[in-house]
Amino acid sequence: MAFNAPRGTADILPDEQPHWELIRRTAASVAERFGYRRIDTPAFEDTSLFKRGVGEETDVVQKEMYTFEDLGGDSLTLRPEGTAPVCRAYIEHGMASWPKPVRLYYVEPMFRYERPQAGRFRQFHQFGVEAFGDTSPQVDVEVIELGWLFLRELGLKGLSLRVNSIGDSIDRPRHLQALRAYYAQHADELPKVDRDRLQRSPLRLLDSKEPESQALAERAPRSVDYLSDANRVRWDQTLRLLDSLKSVYPEMDYAVDHRLVRGFDYYTHTVFEIEPSGAQGQSTLLGGGRYDGLMEALGGQPTPGTGFAAGLERLVLNLRKQTPAESSGTGVQVVAVALGDAASQKVVEIAAALRARGVATVIAPSGRPMRDQLRFANSLSAKYALIVGQKEIERGVATLKLMDAEGGQSEIGLDVHAVLAAIGQRAAH
């Protein structure tokens, strides 16, 4: 019997790595440009961290967590999201005493027990940023700007940004109540799926895919109409700050989406999502918002926070759409070809010296005809073949062959320095 990667997981093979490396490098580069510093947290945490952080009633906690008991009897859970663990680390390491805001980012795998489909996996990767200790809308907008620049530097085109404000812990229940009342009046117009949903989470009716519900959602009570005066001002400031970004990012044509709601309980005030415009299904590339009550819920000092998470698999999917078939070479510069035992010994020495000086060098399988060894060099798309045979050993030279269409070759000295000089490579040390 053969083994397969577990459902919803995937091997990332060498040919796909360039996309991943580009994403990881861009993430770090952009985050650090904004003053964010990297943090890594464990792949699993106390189960109760997520129950309290994400919310007992959310789908993620209810049915999507990889929870297990370890041999000591502790209940642990593979992290389904990154914000709660970072908050835990913030509290645990006394970051409250760091200069505010504390800016952190992470690139790590997440785990959710879901049925896989396009853009959704059981093990997936997120790039996330979190900024703690600053309530100003400026930081919300900074985080949005960071996300936008990140996607732009990846070369993704045709993105749309949607924003909304869902208010604070006082505004939200009022809005929710109004929403319930509204939908109660129109319950008979709802499809059955959504009538069930009305009980569980009325907010979800807003982004329902049922046509009847969408029509109703158009006229449903809007969260922004239930903001307190102060929060209303805050929201207006947020939008004005977003407008000021447009001089740098003319393509950033954001839209206020009153139906934008998010899946975790901890969100407050500003929430946002970025997706390819016109996309359907599991298409959100990056989503986040403010979460001012979370730190307190996890037992820390009241500390405001704001951030986002981006799904790396979905980014790869979109990158592949834009730039298909990226055949990546091996990056090997020199393949050393030896003919005979004496030559083999010399070639091992020269190859070692080349590598020690930073030149990617592979020795062709020994003991095979030169033709095979050159075929091997070609299959690695190496730039040069360094040929050492009996003739070369006797005369104390090596043959360096350029593996291009012409395949021209020249005779050089039988030592590293001659090779380095010939391939124009500056020694690393």
Add this chain to the structure above:
RNA sequence: GUGAGCGUCGCUCAGCGGCCUAGGGCGUCAGGCUGUGAACCUGAAGGUCGAGGGUUCGAAUCCCUCCGCUCACCCCA
């Protein structure tokens, strides 16, 4: 958890009005060239046709069950 589509060499596909001793392309390996690659030519290896059961003289082809994958819903990155 619900629904739909699909499972044929490593990859990508043909064959699916039953007879196939299951093919092609790519890749791999070997030879053409025992010291010169990629091109080209020749050849080889590689498949219990997802698994099990049924119909039939005969099944990759028809039927059933299961498993897996994919897509969609729920929900989310």
